[in-house]
Amino acid sequence: MDKSTETILSLQNLNIGYGNKKKFIKLMDTLNLSVNKGKMISLLGANGVGKSTLIRTIARLQPPLSGQIFLQGKDITTLSNKDIAKRISLVLTDPIQGGNLSVLELVEMGRYPHTSWSGKLNKVDHEKVENAIHHCSINYIKDANIFEISDGQLQKALIARALAQDGELMLLDEPTVHLDANNRYSVMQLLKKLVQETGKSVILSTHQVEMALDLSDELWLANCAESIITGSPATLVEANHISRMFPYLSGKHTMGEK
Amino acid sequence: MPKAFTAVFAGSALGFAGLQMQTLFRNPLAGPFVLGISSGASLGVALLVLSGIGITGILASWGMAIASITGSSLVLILVLTVSFNIRDSMSLLLIGLMVGAFTSAVVSVLQYFSSADNIQSFLFWTFGSTGNLSWQEMKVFIPVVVLGIVIGISQAKPLNALLMGENYAQSMGLTVKKVRVALVISTSLLAGVVTAFCGPVAFLGLAVPHVARIIFKSANHMILIPATLLLGSILLLTCDIIAQLPGIDLILPINAVTSLFGAPIVIWLIVKRKNISRNFG
Structure with missing residues (x-):
């Protein structure tokens, strides 16, 4: 298979939601999606539509209601937590409380699945950490405690941690939430740059529709009433999906290229 | 001298147990006793002592343990x-916490129906003491503490991952339930055996990890584990020395000393640092 079109993730007849077999709330059904290597995918949709649930399900933090998830061709239910950790890294909205932790130590945590019992980092680990810090341009704060830095800096540090974990796929749940406009922009630019420079695939959920349209290779539009709509930003704009789902957007983004 | 040995092992056991609980629960108020372990132990002892069985002869301390x-x-x-x-x-x-409240209530009920003598011997146990262990008892006490510490140390790396919260920890390859079981076993062994032999020694388990974090300015358990072991034993040993100052015939209950001297020190440390939850990890 050609490297550039290698499929990293594929979802087959996936139903996601909460609950057990008898009683459940289904959020999204019959998802059949795939993610290729080196693509940046933005997951858009209203609050409560199940964006976080989808991310959590792909990361196996919660089980799907039914259906299968394949990670580089392997069914994730057959993989150990450690195997998954080597392939998928996460940036969540969970608050980080581990005070006394420096930015460097936070990024080093990313090497967790790769280190031995003692957690000691070897030469390769140190290189990956250095690299991640360099990519995210947080060298200037690497000795600061994580409670001393701003939300924007923390988000970049968390992305660096995910990068150091070195999976093929990075999942980010609303990485721009709580950030000011400039930081939202720089975080999204950073993710775009990472995809281009490292060839990793990124799925991120966001409410920043304009930036997602500008920077993503592909959009997944989630809507309560219908199944998920996917496509490149240009095709979705053409087909009027964007103007229908986000009526508040200005003409510049919804009118397409013409 | 068994007394000093007891203080060293009991102190490090309580400090380490506290560290594990605070990290597992991501809560600076957690201690080895939050799982109701000490209340359970108290209930066992209360049943034995207050019913008036087995408090004489060689069986006394063993039965208690x-x-x-x-x-x-x-x-x-x-x-x-x-x-x-x-x-x-x-x-x-x-x-x-609920289990703790429940067992404490049962102990209160038991006390209500007990004779004054039995209540007195139970109260003496709750004061805590490091002095009642014979070499024979040390042969049980020390191996159990060492086992608890070894299990805890084996979880040092998972403890670090848990600093990020359970979702992140799992996303880094950790099986949260397995780690939790290991930590609960380690803590119960440590807190359980210390409570059995020394009484419910208050405060150390909660305070030692905070002092360790403040002194060593670290969140890394590779540093914090030896730090709590060391600080715990030093603190309990110090309290033990204060409890039986030479020249005075009276021996204070160790529980009173740990709290009397320890609490102000910790309050001072926390006020100095302004915000313990930031410092906590």
Whole structure:
């Protein structure tokens, strides 16, 4: 298979939601999606539509209601937590409380699945950490405690941690939430740059529709009433999906290229 | 001298148990006793002492130890069973507190129906003491403490990952339930055996990890574990020396000393640092 079109993730007849077999709330059904290597995918949709649930399900933090998830061709239910950790890294909205932790130590945590019992980092680990810090341009704060830095800096540090974990796929749940406009922009630019420079695939959920349209290779539009709509930003704009789902957007983004 | 040995092992056991609980529950108020372990132990001892059985002869201290360990392990098994069914450590913490409240209530009821003599011997046990251990008892006490410490040390790397919260920890390859079971077993062994032989020594388990974090300015358990072991033993040894100052015939209850001297020190440290939850990890 050609490297550039290698499929990293594929979802087959996936139903996601909460609950057990008898009683459940289904959020999204019959998802059949795939993610290729080196693509940046933005997951858009209203609050409560199940964006976080989808991310959590792909990361196996919660089980799907039914259906299968394949990670580089392997069914994730057959993989150990450690195997998954080597392939998928996460940036969540969970608050980080581990005070006394420096930015460097936070990024080093990313090497967790790769280190031995003692957690000691070897030469390769140190290189990956250095690299991640360099990519995210947080060298200037690497000795600061994580409670001393701003939300924007923390988000970049968390992305660096995910990068150091070195999976093929990075999942980010609303990485721009709580950030000011400039930081939202720089975080999204950073993710775009990472995809281009490292060839990793990124799925991120966001409410920043304009930036997602500008920077993503592909959009997944989630809507309560219908199944998920996917496509490149240009095709979705053409087909009027964007103007229908986000009526508040200005003409510049919804009118397409013409 | 068994007394000094006891203080060293009991202090490090309590400090380390506190560290594990604070990290597992991501709560600066957690201590080795939040899971109801000490209440369980108290209940075991209370049943034995207040019913007036087995408080004479050679069996006295052994019976006490066995009752206490039985009580704490019963609570442990209950909490472990619950922890298999819930993913959220906060719920586990609350359940531990509830179990603690329940067993304390049973102890109160028992006291109400007991004779004054029996209540007095039970009260003496609750004062805590490091002085009652014979070499014979040390042969049980020390191996159990060492086992608890070894299990805890084996979880040093998972403890670091847990600093990020359970979701991140799992996303880094950790199996949260397995780690939680290991930590609960380690803590129960440590807190249970210390409670059995020395009484419910208050405060150390909660305070030592905070002092360690403040002194060593670290969140890394590779540093914090040896730090709590060291600080715990130093602190309890110091309290023990204060409790039986030379020249004075009177020996203060160790529980009173740990709290009398320890609490102001910790308050001072926390006020100086302004915000313990930031510092906590």
